Amino acid sequence: MDWRRFGVIALVIAILFGVVVLIGKNQTPPMVIITSMLATTIAVATPLTLGALSGIYCERAGVVNIGIEGMMLAAAFFGWLASIYMNSIFGFAPMPSLIVGVIAAVLSGALFALLHAALSITFKVDQIIGGTVINILAIGITGFLNRQLFFEEGSIFGGNVPHAPGILPSIRVPLLADVPTFGRMFDQQPITIAAIALVFITHYVLFYTRWGLRTRAVGEHPRAADTVGINVARMRYANVIIGGCMAGLGGAYFTLQSVPSFEPLMTNGRGFISLAAMIFGNWTPIGAWAASLVFGTAQAMQINLQFFRELILPEWAFLKNSYIVGLAPYILTMLILTGIIGKTTPPAADGVPYEK
Amino acid sequence: MAKSAEQTTSQSHDLRQILRASMDALLVPLLAVLTAMILGGLVIAFAGGNPIYAYLGLFQGAFGSTKALSETAVWATPYIFAGLAVALAFKGGLFNIGAEGQLAFGAVVSALIGYALPDLLGISLPAIIHIPLAVGGGMLAGALWAAIPGALKAYTGGHEVINTIMMNYIALNMTSFLLNAPMKDPNPLNVVARTPSIAESARIPPLFEGFRVHWGFALALLVAFLVWWLLWKTTLGFEIRTVGANPDAAKYAGINVKRTIVLTMALSGLLAGLAGTIEVTALNYRHELGFSVGYGFDAIAIALLGKTHPLGVVIAAILFGAMRNGATRMQFLTQIPVDIISVIQALILLLVAAEAIIRYLYRLRAREERVVLTRGWGG
Secondary structure (H helix, E strand, O other), X not given: OOHHHHHHHHHHHHHHHHHHHHHHOOOOOHHXXXXXXXXXXXXXXHHHHHHHHHHHHHHHOOOOOOXXXXXXXXXXXXXXXXXXXXXXXXXXXXXXXXXXXXHHHHHHHHHHHHHHHXXXXXOOOOHHHHHHHHHHHHHHHHHHHHHHHHHOOOOOOOOOOOOOXXXXXXXXXXXXXXXXXXXXXXXXXXXXXXXXXXXXXXXXXXXXXXXXXXXXXXHHOHHHHHHOOXXXXXXXXXXXXXXXXHHHHHHHHHHHHHOOOOOXXXXXXXXXXXXXXXXXXXXXXXXXXXXXXXXXXXXXXXXXXXXXXXXXXXXXXXXXXXXXXXXXXXXXXXXXXHOOXXXXXXXXXXXXXXXX | OHHHHHHHHHHHHHXXXXXXXXXXHHHHHHHHHHHHHHHXXXXXXXXXOOHHHHHHHHHHHHHOOHHHHHHHHHHHHHHHHHHHHHHHHHHOOOOOOOHHHHHHHHHHHHHHHHHHHHHOOOOOOOHHHHHHHHHHHHHHHHHHHHHHHHHHHHHHOOOHHHHHHHHXXXXXXXXXXXXXXXXXXXXXXXXXXXXXXXXXXXXXXXXXXXXXOEHHHHHHHHHHHXXXXXXXXXXXXXXXXXXXXXXXXXHHOOXXXXXHHHHHHHHHHHHHHHHHHHHHHHHHOOOEOOOOOOHHHHHHHHHHHOOOOHHHHHHHHHHHHHHHHHHHHHHHHHOOOOOHHHHHHHHHHHHHHOHHHHHHHOOOOOOOOOOOOOOOOOO
């Protein structure tokens, strides 16, 4: 375990928390601010965590996936669309509609991943180009269908957006959620809980099962894996599609858990940032989750500072400007990629098509 | 006598080979466009439209009149610049997804030079100085914006794909900030995030009276030629292409690989900056938030469709410009939203990127060489 990396992560998170506590302490007790920040951080880190897991499955098997952004966007749209169809057209109750929405989101993530797998494994297209194709295709399809289905006269919804069935309700973790103040952290929505569970499941699968061993073999040394009888192409296909499911669930976060609506380009670079989280986490699920929490904290700071706008001292006026505070995750990503916070090593065969 | 006959045969053989090679180079992009149009037609039919009417409207809107031709050229101009930017980076083995941010940053700087000099500083300049100043400022801004990820790539190994995307978001946030507050058009009637109009002296005139097509289009064609000249007729171009083809070999040949990487990105950003700056100085006469419909991303498809060759880029850019321009007429005639063009363009990108699909569909023989465009995280 790389303790230095976790030290850096803890330090950055502590500094960002400290800023908000220092600004807000005269109005709200520090403990309340800290738990509120923690709860927000865990929630907004959800798509990043799932995106990073998606990257881990793909890249541990040797396929670079830069299309996570597009997979998330497509999943956000189709999940939302499915939930609206279920609710408004077929007349189901909100809860089953939302569940169908989540399933549709996961499936559309998988479908786009299948395309990426076919491009990079079967057709041996440059994987970064392949991922870009996925991203641009997702922007095009969601933009077109969004306009065609909702905003055109004579379309199925007659030119107005029907009411979405709402968002997934939060689940209180028994006992823990009843703890005063800190309980808020354990009052989270289902996709967030699933994401955290998937971090540990992925850790187990990757490092303690035969499947994980084979996946890593295919990503590190495909020829050796092939020699001992592992089907390289099949392993890669399977992992890329599992990765697509993760990205799909991450996409569901946007339209089924966060807000009950879709906007073109709403994923806003989260897919790319999650790749940075994956790299900073050195391609391990727990490391990537920790890195996602750093980005989550940066975003939580932006959200929580809104409550304390009037308390910000004039010298720190830039903290009032959401455009400037909003730059933090992007700059952090670039810093991480320089490797100055610790060198990382990708899987040896990452991005290299396997030729028999 | 026998010798000369032999020579003639070998010459005609060479010629035939060149012809076959260029046929082959053209065939795949052409088939890709055709297939994407067919698939797009299916999408249109599925969405309840008539594909034939839709494409007829598209063609009419793009080429049906002098005005349509002028508008197609107007649309093609930023596409040519941005397409050249991405293509140049590809030649140097770099994937510049950041053209969108570079052109936005270039547009902001060029608008600032355009309105602030006379409005705020009270300096009035003749057009012959003011235009080059505004255009040059925008170009330099774009170059700087791209040189940052270039330097990060060269000196730290940070992958340019993610860094250029991050620079896109940073540019977007910064322009939103600037255009909403310090640079916002102070006109009391204005509610949009946009700068004031640039001075008359900073405006590039139209090519013909009464049409919107401007000298920027001519400049784009000239710049395409210059990029070709740079890449194939100068030492720097040779170095860029060598680093792109094989950085290790370039290093042993004595080329300063790191410097070349930064320079390639800067030049690429310069071209992207031109795309933004020309939109400001020759067309909109101000910078407005969201003026770009994703030129920077379409540019990737244009560069790949044009096989990263300047001439190919110009042709692909005109095709994409024609589609965007004709789409309005298509929407008017058939109620198919213009967004369908994004789907068709994404399909074109998919099919040119995955040549193998086209070769499989049309039973074409595979080419031997594979062109490496980008590399993984290893740097």
